[in-house]
Amino acid sequence: DAGVTQSPTHLIKTRGQQVTLRCSPKSGHDTVSWYQQALGQGPQFIFQYYEEEERQRGNFPDRFSGHQFPNYSSELNVNALLLGDSALYLCASSRPGSSYNEQFFGPGTRLTVL
């Protein structure tokens, strides 16, 4: 049983560019959450997707957007990249009804903005 998978593993972009990160949830999970983990910090909640809609959102600007597909996979899009967007982006999935109590995290995508 594959766990949460994320792609790509690493990504280098320049300021002003746009980026798309992808996440496939653990089998049987229908809810996907995205977190940003800056260097030396704990993860910060960006948003959560359920039934293809954004259900909750953290304190992140509109440059951060997402999407969930019918197969429950998800994308995180970041527009107009800033140097401060450099971080590890983590995807977490949870099974129906468990929301944040039983989240399984993927290995993350390391984004570097130059």
Added chain:
Amino acid sequence: AQSVTQLGSHVSVSEGALVLLRCNYSSSVPPYLFWYVQYPNQGLQLLLKYTTGATLVKGINGFEAEFKKSETSFHLTKPSAHMSDAAEYFCAVGSGNTPLVFGKGTRLSVIA
């Protein structure tokens, strides 16, 4: 609002010694509390969680934590450290249907 404070960004112990990682939380509603471990270049792995019921929670790899409401604490302990315990540890607070709020993490080093 909820918040977490992890005391000590870096803790160093000898192999076989007691591990104690401190976590204090703030929450206006009954909290759910979590400890996660992160190994280099990996995602987060859940060690243990407290939602309701017994306040002493046992997790994987010999770790346990005790929820103390009066002290607003949820410290993580392990009786005997192993080299493989070296990692970053994160405490987090939630309340079931709200996103987790993480602390800044504590890096555990184990000295042979």
